[in-house]
Amino acid sequence: MPLKWSGHVMERAFELGALDCYFTSVQMKKNRPGILLSILCRAEERPVLSELLFSETTTLGIRAYEVERRALERRIVAVETQYGPIDVKVAQLNGHIVKAMPEYEQCRQAARNANVPLRVVEEAARAVFDKRN
Amino acid sequence: MPLKWSGHVMERAFELGALDCYFTSVQMKKNRPGILLSILCRAEERPVLSELLFSETTTLGIRAYEVERRALERRIVAVETQYGPIDVKVAQLNGHIVKAMPEYEQCRQAARNANVPLRVVEEAARAVFDKRN
Amino acid sequence: MPLKWSGHVMERAFELGALDCYFTSVQMKKNRPGILLSILCRAEERPVLSELLFSETTTLGIRAYEVERRALERRIVAVETQYGPIDVKVAQLNGHIVKAMPEYEQCRQAARNANVPLRVVEEAARAVFDKRN
Amino acid sequence: MPLKWSGHVMERAFELGALDCYFTSVQMKKNRPGILLSILCRAEERPVLSELLFSETTTLGIRAYEVERRALERRIVAVETQYGPIDVKVAQLNGHIVKAMPEYEQCRQAARNANVPLRVVEEAARAVFDKRN
Amino acid sequence: MPLKWSGHVMERAFELGALDCYFTSVQMKKNRPGILLSILCRAEERPVLSELLFSETTTLGIRAYEVERRALERRIVAVETQYGPIDVKVAQLNGHIVKAMPEYEQCRQAARNANVPLRVVEEAARAVFDKRN
Amino acid sequence: MPLKWSGHVMERAFELGALDCYFTSVQMKKNRPGILLSILCRAEERPVLSELLFSETTTLGIRAYEVERRALERRIVAVETQYGPIDVKVAQLNGHIVKAMPEYEQCRQAARNANVPLRVVEEAARAVFDKRN
Numbered sequence A, B, C, D, E, F: 001m002p003l004k005w006s007g008h009v010m011e012r013a014f015e016l017g018a019l020d021c022y023f024t025s026v027q028m029k030k031n032r033p034g035i036l037l038s039i040l041c042r043a044e045e046r047p048v049l050s051e052l053l054f055s056e057t058t059t060l061g062i063r064a065y066e067v068e069r070r071a072l073e074r075r076i077v078a079v080e081t082q083y084g085p086i087d088v089k090v091a092q093l094n095g096h097i098v099k100a101m102p103e104y105e106q107c108r109q110a111a112r113n114a115n116v117p118l119r120v121v122e123e124a125a126r127a128v129f130d131k132r133n
Helices: A003-015 A043-056 A104-114 A118-132 B003-015 B043-056 B104-114 B118-132 C003-015 C043-056 C104-114 C118-132 D003-015 D043-056 D104-114 D118-132 E003-015 E043-056 E104-114 E118-132 F003-015 F043-056 F104-114 F118-132
Strands: A020-028 A032-040 A061-064 A068-071 A073-081 A084-093 A096-102 B020-028 B032-040 B061-064 B068-071 B073-081 B084-093 B096-102 C020-028 C032-040 C061-064 C068-071 C073-081 C084-093 C096-102 D020-028 D032-040 D061-064 D068-071 D073-081 D084-093 D096-102 E020-028 E032-040 E061-064 E068-071 E073-081 E084-093 E096-102 F020-028 F032-040 F061-064 F068-071 F073-081 F084-093 F096-102
Touching: A003 A020, A003 A032, A003 A043, A003 B104, A003 B118, A003 F032, A020 D032, A032 A043, A032 C020, A032 F003, A043 A061, A043 B118, A043 C084, A073 A118, A084 A104, A084 A118, A084 D043, A096 A104, A096 A118, A104 A118, A104 B003, A118 B003, B003 B020, B003 B032, B003 B043, B003 D032, B020 F032, B032 B043, B032 D003, B032 E020, B043 B061, B043 E084, B073 B118, B084 B104, B084 B118, B084 F043, B096 B104, B096 B118, B104 B118, C003 C020, C003 C032, C003 C043, C003 E032, C003 F104, C003 F118, C032 C043, C032 D020, C032 E003, C043 C061, C043 D084, C073 C118, C084 C104, C084 C118, C096 C104, C096 C118, C104 C118, C104 F003, C118 F003, D003 D020, D003 D032, D003 D043, D003 E104, D003 E118, D032 D043, D043 D061, D073 D118, D084 D104, D084 D118, D096 D104, D096 D118, D104 D118, D104 E003, D118 E003, E003 E020, E003 E032, E003 E043, E032 E043, E032 F020, E043 E061, E043 F084, E073 E118, E084 E104, E084 E118, E096 E104, E096 E118, E104 E118, F003 F020, F003 F032, F003 F043, F032 F043, F043 F061, F073 F118, F084 F104, F084 F118, F096 F104, F096 F118, F104 F118
Parallel strands: none
Antiparallel strands: A020 A032, A020 C020, A020 D020, A061 C068, A068 D061, A073 A084, A084 A096, B020 B032, B020 E020, B020 F020, B061 E068, B068 F061, B073 B084, B084 B096, C020 C032, C020 D020, C061 D068, C073 C084, C084 C096, D020 D032, D073 D084, D084 D096, E020 E032, E020 F020, E061 F068, E073 E084, E084 E096, F020 F032, F073 F084, F084 F096
């Protein structure tokens, strides 16, 4: 697929139910750089996503294989920071909190509004969350 | 810089006047994958973009060198397609048209509206343009 | 495998029946860049291709897994351009033409003969094909 | 995972029984570079390695699939070089020696001791081995 | 250079005074994957590092160009955590602290000793540092 | 440039006098994978190679900077192996042979003719060369 279409295909894939989508740069025959498009999806979304790939890209073939997926339990905890409210995604393993991740788009928006680095907002959200737990 | 901040830094770089901005994956010491952030800018934007890198990323050092830049002359030609009006970016070399590129975001929007592949809109724009020239 | 042997291994893989073959750059232990060689093949070609990898590369182990492959139906349509005859590979999905791709090596040869950019020949072939359909 | 942690995760993976571990650079949504961490392991190590990924990285999900693995038979042959003793890893396919690889860390150490390029020690080990076989 | 030598060359480069050293995967002629080795150094180290590249790698040519380098001022602040003492590297821009980074190797060692994820030690060091400032 | 044209551009670049040419995968704005095409050339070839890039690729701009190049002295030594004559490229640093590299294409051809792995021919050429020196 022409490289500039990639963003469009990725965006459409997520809209059509892809759980994940990413590009890997590979090296193909005849000195061609290639872009491998990988999509993770549920079995029921496979036909519609295959159709997407066949209509939006230049690929002539698609390869599929099953993967077993294990995900952490997640929940959202809202915290109040000096830059406004931020959702923190909390992931647990065997009943312990192993990760607390302030929601990226909210941090980004808050950082723009307050004109501070993204990092500052993220750390503020993390600090408030840590104090509560 | 944590990987998920990359999009934010890139977006900010363009807002602050970067002419180009891209990431290259590299392999650093201690088995660390690294992301090299390259920015092309005019001399006058260099201080503000350096400041951006120092505040938004974890980098401790920035390297700069001058490049000479040669660009094709460009103009925009609007064409009318069955999917609506699309701007075509035309580039000339020694007085000849060497490239005609339908504007990506407009094609993308038109493709979504008409529910057709991006490729179809792009080809339509190209066809109309070719007939005129 | 020493990097310069890669082209030879790829070429041999296609000769021995590989359906696809590509390299991915990875990062291995001890600060080593690595090259992952991926081959897609039918079950019956697997032994001979394994043998190839073991004799031509430095690998000590090969991993295999089954993939399900779905490919578009293809046929070749010959078109006559001002740069000579060019085959166009046509792919169909649910009875509709979704892709028409002028054959690369023929375009390349024709472009060299006429001393024009590859793009010009490809567009000419596409234009003739489109008019016919 | 923050990029600088990668070496630590890789080292821990090998300690916990991984047969192989490598990173691939990918391109994810929202203009994020991503690092795909791949681990090859026996079924019995899978739980402990999953736990490692969930505790040491920021990942929220892990995907697994079975691969069939075919490896060459290997044995170690010690050779005596002018730079000291070096083990040569010998791999056989159908009863023939197909590869003879001087052990990297030993060559590296010997090269440092003798203050010669690594290549020189490796070639010396190979030469002694070849003479014996 | 054979891929497995890379780590040795990188290690030697740092020993000989390189300020930075990293690998980039590129795609060369004849379908060869290539590894670009980049070294940042002061002018006075250039001869000895060139010699290193010529003796330890298979390269036949080296390219050099000057870069201007701007680095943040850094100092080390030692903090006392429940996992032991950790140095925090502090970087300043225009008199403000813009980054505080717990020293990686110390965190790694402390994490191994306490049998906790690396992240936990790093966050502890950061928290102590933040309270002091 | 559409990915499949890459090989053609690279081949043309070498024909027009490029000293080196390679592709690097980068990540651009709007979630686009990009291919950076790097060419090393003498000052006098720069105009014709710029023209090539502007006519054969979709790029709208080219960046250039000077590099200083230091190359090893090279000479060719022909050796006679059991697989036929093979040229060995010999490189010297300060009067010492630092590298001896059997010519790739000749080894490849000889390996095909004798139906042996490429490695075997290369090692044979190296062995004959070493005995002579």
